[in-house]
Amino acid sequence: MEPCRFFFDPSTTSSACQQGGGNMLFLGNADHVFRGPKSVMGLMDQESSRRRSFFSSSSSQDELFDEEYYDEQLPEKKRRLTPDQVHMLEKSFETENKLEPERKTQLAKKLGLQPRQVAVWFQNRRARWKTKQLERDYDLLKSSYDSLLSNYDSILKENHKLKSEVVSINQKLETKEETSNIKAAAFAPDHADDDKCDPLVPAGDEMRDAVPISYAAGLQYSCSVKVEDRLSSGSGGSAVVDEVEGPQLVDSGDSYNFLNEDNVHNNYPHHHHHHSGVNSEEDDGSDDGRGYFSDVFAAAVEEQVQQEEGVSMGWWVWS
């Protein structure tokens, strides 16, 4: 056995003993040097000696090799690889993280290590790489999650903003309707004891629907039934606003436009009933509570839609 050549590693402030051109025995820092083999063996507890000990032999070829190797140096403390050895192993790991037997023996020779040591180093290195990779993946997922969360928050804010705009628009609409109702009430003749409409305006659905929009719009207030009642659709609110869920109207200055034809048709089904010839309980001639105003309004809207579709209906609106 060659005598130790003492060696001080500045990176770890520790001393070591290098034998020949090969392995370095790690002896720890100045406090641990020369503590001796007995203390090392004393550190091995009963449990670990029952298991295959650090210095014990095994059946594999590598470890038979190890046995010779360890026999020479037994009993020494656990060795640390030199920075040069680690550097070369790292380079080898970069090119290929798996170790073929041939490469293993070549590396072992080159580094003055046992093939088993090289194999163990690669196994541990792969485990470390996997741990790091998991950390990287976690960081990546976390930043992705944070980014999505941030987007979600801004979308949520935008949604709240739009909802409050809708509320404001609906309030505007109601105010406008109330104003026109007041005007209508003031304009209407006093027929408090008469619950029938003015003979100028046909009372039946058929006739009412046949009235030109301009005429109906001008005479609708001659009906003695209060306009508010006619506007009421039963839910107590605006005939237009209440029957359409959500923001069906958009404010373009002072005028309101329906967003799409589906809303119009869905909310004024009886106009379609006449077109299709399908009767329903709403189509029995009785007033569904919508009244003149909303019907005329609906007709006007429907005409607008049809004009957009390229169908000219003129002023007369037949259901």
Add this chain to the structure above:
DNA sequence: TACGTCAACCTGTATA
């Protein structure tokens, strides 16, 4: 002294 790192080990599993 607690804790992190590293070399070495153990066990179970896949594969040729």
Add this chain to the structure above:
DNA sequence: TATACAGGTTGACGTA
């Protein structure tokens, strides 16, 4: 069945 590997553990060691 030998071998290699993954995953987990152990014990030595360095360091704050």
